[in-house]
Amino acid sequence: MPQSVFSVILAAGNGVEAPTFSLTTMHQRQYGYFTADYREFVITEPRTPRPWFNYMWNSCYTGLISHTGGGFSCLESPRDNRITRMRYNSLPWDRPGRYVLVKDVESVADRYWSLSWAPTIQLNYDRYECHHGQGYTRIVTELNGIRGEITYFVPTDVDAELWLVSLKNVTERSRSLELYTFTELLMGNALNDLINQPNDKHFPDVHFDRQRQALVATRRYWVLNKKVSVAQPNLAWGNWVLFGQSLPVTGFDGSLDRFIGRWRSETNPIAVETGEMGNSEITAGDPVVALQSRLHLAPGEKEEVAIALAVVPRSETELDDPFEAIAWSELVDVDRARQRLRQVQQKWDGYLSTFHVETPDEAFNASLNVWNPYQAAVTFDMARNAGFYHGGLLFGTGMRDRFQDILGVVMVEPQRVRDRLLDALRYQFQDGSTLHNFFKLTGWGERTNHSDTPLWVPFGIVEYLKETGDRSILDEMVPFYDEGEATVYRHVVKALEWAVANLSDRGLPKIQNGDWNDTLDHVGPHGQGETVWGAFFLGYVLKQSLSLFEFIKDEENLARFRRAYEALRKATNDYCWDGNWYVRAFRDNGKPIGCAAHKQGQIFLNAQSWAVLSGLAPQERAAAAIAACRDHLATPYGMQICWPAYTKVENDVGLISRCVPGKKENGAIFNHASSWFVLAALTHGEVDFAYDIYHRMLPLRADLDSDRREVEPYVFPEYVTSPEHPTEGQGSHTWLTGTAVWMLRIGLDAILGFKTTLTHLEIDPHIPSYWAGFRARRKYRGKSISLTVRNPDGCNLGVTSMIVNGRTQAHNRIDVSQWDENTLNVDVVLGARAQ
Numbered sequence: 001m002p003q004s005v006f007s008v009i010l011a012a013g014n015g016v017e018a019p020t021f022s023l024t025t026m027h028q029r030q031y032g033y034f035t036a037d038y039r040e041f042v043i044t045e046p047r048t049p050r051p052w053f054n055y056m057w058n059s060c061y062t063g064l065i066s067h068t069g070g071g072f073s074c075l076e077s078p079r080d081n082r083i084t085r086m087r088y089n090s091l092p093w094d095r096p097g098r099y100v101l102v103k104d105v106e107s108v109a110d111r112y113w114s115l116s117w118a119p120t121i122q123l124n125y126d127r128y129e130c131h132h133g134q135g136y137t138r139i140v141t142e143l144n145g146i147r148g149e150i151t152y153f154v155p156t157d158v159d160a161e162l163w164l165v166s167l168k169n170v171t172e173r174s175r176s177l178e179l180y181t182f183t184e185l186l187m188g189n190a191l192n193d194l195i196n197q198p199n200d201k202h203f204p205d206v207h208f209d210r211q212r213q214a215l216v217a218t219r220r221y222w223v224l225n226k227k228v229s230v231a232q233p234n235l236a237w238g239n240w241v242l243f244g245q246s247l248p249v250t251g252f253d254g255s256l257d258r259f260i261g262r263w264r265s266e267t268n269p270i271a272v273e274t275g276e277m278g279n280s281e282i283t284a285g286d287p288v289v290a291l292q293s294r295l296h297l298a299p300g301e302k303e304e305v306a307i308a309l310a311v312v313p314r315s316e317t318e319l320d321d322p323f324e325a326i327a328w329s330e331l332v333d334v335d336r337a338r339q340r341l342r343q344v345q346q347k348w349d350g351y352l353s354t355f356h357v358e359t360p361d362e363a364f365n366a367s368l369n370v371w372n373p374y375q376a377a378v379t380f381d382m383a384r385n386a387g388f389y390h391g392g393l394l395f396g397t398g399m400r401d402r403f404q405d406i407l408g409v410v411m412v413e414p415q416r417v418r419d420r421l422l423d424a425l426r427y428q429f430q431d432g433s434t435l436h437n438f439f440k441l442t443g444w445g446e447r448t449n450h451s452d453t454p455l456w457v458p459f460g461i462v463e464y465l466k467e468t469g470d471r472s473i474l475d476e477m478v479p480f481y482d483e484g485e486a487t488v489y490r491h492v493v494k495a496l497e498w499a500v501a502n503l504s505d506r507g508l509p510k511i512q513n514g515d516w517n518d519t520l521d522h523v524g525p526h527g528q529g530e531t532v533w534g535a536f537f538l539g540y541v542l543k544q545s546l547s548l549f550e551f552i553k554d555e556e557n558l559a560r561f562r563r564a565y566e567a568l569r570k571a572t573n574d575y576c577w578d579g580n581w582y583v584r585a586f587r588d589n590g591k592p593i594g595c596a597a598h599k600q601g602q603i604f605l606n607a608q609s610w611a612v613l614s615g616l617a618p619q620e621r622a623a624a625a626i627a628a629c630r631d632h633l634a635t636p637y638g639m640q641i642c643w644p645a646y647t648k649v650e651n652d653v654g655l656i657s658r659c660v661p662g663k664k665e666n667g668a669i670f671n672h673a674s675s676w677f678v679l680a681a682l683t684h685g686e687v688d689f690a691y692d693i694y695h696r697m698l699p700l701r702a703d704l705d706s707d708r709r710e711v712e713p714y715v716f717p718e719y720v721t722s723p724e725h726p727t728e729g730q731g732s733h734t735w736l737t738g739t740a741v742w743m744l745r746i747g748l749d750a751i752l753g754f755k756t757t758l759t760h761l762e763i764d765p766h767i768p769s770y771w772a773g774f775r776a777r778r779k780y781r782g783k784s785i786s787l788t789v790r791n792p793d794g795c796n797l798g799v800t801s802m803i804v805n806g807r808t809q810a811h812n813r814i815d816v817s818q819w820d821e822n823t824l825n826v827d828v829v830l831g832a833r834a835q
């Protein structure tokens, strides 16, 4: 990142020792580096501890792509509508994939190799680079005097993936090459493929269209059951898959068996080894789309090839030509493919221009400017669903995730967020409760009775309003999942009514089958167990909703839910304080969970964080709870979710006690929960400490050991193993985690101080005292807010002066509707020191 003229005010000069950040070490990492602008992570050593993934997608078509070309694709649903295969339960973990093998027909050694390193991984390449950027992955290789480049991406405007290949002969002699491009198809229900493949393989068709020189595939039968079962729906899979390329085709295969050959795998397909494609077309069997081409390259000559895999709905093309329906010739045109790649890149340039930050912490800047918003966008579109760790077979879209994930994109794409919110509200019942998860294509989901899930509805709607001020959403009519329909506003109120109706006699929420912590699932099987975190979370949502009732002047709901909020203040403080922190829950028999007197699970992070965030903890209890977290839960990578981890099973707690100690919810550094703690500590005013934890959590930190961490150094994992396990520091479940959206918003709103409210933007930075200032800009309700903060006295917070477009303000609020100018230059001086 270029040094800025602003750096003079970023330099620490207040006696507090600042961490040192060196530009060179910031970019270099094990196994690769970040480009100067951080827009790409470039892997230079393919033998990473695990496959390091990226995403390419548009509103319908999604592909996961590893740094070796592995991964799968799907249309809308990774379970119900999978296009290509991924083999679960095997090593390497990213097989199969989208491969282009090159064969030098005249050489003897290393006769064929892959342009993405895998699957012919036994070879040492002269050059290998995988550039993961936003929406594309480019792999550059050099072997046997051939420089190869393959760029995988999904265009913005068509349900397809394009592989743009270039081959250059860097030797002094002419080269005769064969090119083999292939990927294994699934076409349909991925779960069914996994459990019933011997039967399912009787339904695919693959044939070669001689006119277009392309393969055409479909499946005659589609298992689109709500659940996979022995019941057999009477349905065809509704699509054609088309696979072709810009080079003339010299051979093809639609049969995986024929292409790979007996007792072989994708590392050594018989067709590649012998040079003889089977020209197989299938009406049953395992489908592949594999094409062979030949090319000659003079010394120094370069050739480019566009390869396309596209999906066309069958219903629309039954009588028509699927190739016409998708403007096929443009898809396999190199120039047009290059244009489409530029469109993807421009889309991301635009996306990432919504905000920009310049602070003294380079890892923070790179995270907020590039990788964190990118991960948040992925999380928004994939839910906890289309992922490498979340295999896409079980869960569908989570309701609580759906309503939280909007946080990460609402600043950029408010209309898409609005549509998503309206769509997700359809999964709410008349009584205010909701499904826990749902599957997009079937509309089916489960009512798991998690006590927190319905409350994310008001949470999401209020957050949307805070960003956009779009009150019209409240009047939209949305059907209930069972019967009837109501306005969005009514849906919100019903969720609150449901929560308040499900309190115990003591006024704490009944935990039912669990709360946000999915593994506290046997705390209250008899209906008496209570959740203390849930009480604070309800308090937080009520508080947020009170501001909504105030905003729209609904006095009746304001009064009754204010009473509910105050009742929670009493109940939580009467029953839930353990002496130094709040307990986490109460079992059916009233016995608490999360007490100092216990041998395991003494203290739980979320109960403390949300006690503060809800505003229900008195000042001294808030301080004590935060100090207890600092003492017991802080690690070099963030905050543990609880401590000590469970080593003995407790049947009246649940799955948490069966998880390996130090991993997952059993004491891991659970980043989602850790981010909430950062917010709580900031809210409480412990800014230096909060920022320190935020920084420890950043995957872009230059000092992380990738061999220990194992996962991608550019995205947050769901959890990092805690010191309570020998694999301390190991990350897992990257990409799809609520961490992404919370870290982004905590960075922008709570640290840099762009605090959105229903009526205005409040400028309220909470920065480390060693920052002498920062600059940041953000779009808000149609205006560009350009913020410059100076911190001459080494403070953490407290706006002592604010000037907007040259006019001194008497407060730190900006009501953008009062300003005619499109750009507001906001100059702020901080002046208060906290903690």
Ligand code: NOJ
Pocket: 384, 398, 400, 401, 515, 516, 517, 518, 519, 665
């Ligand atoms: C992952 C789920 O996606 C999330 O909703 C849940 O709250 C956490 N696990 C914690 O259990």
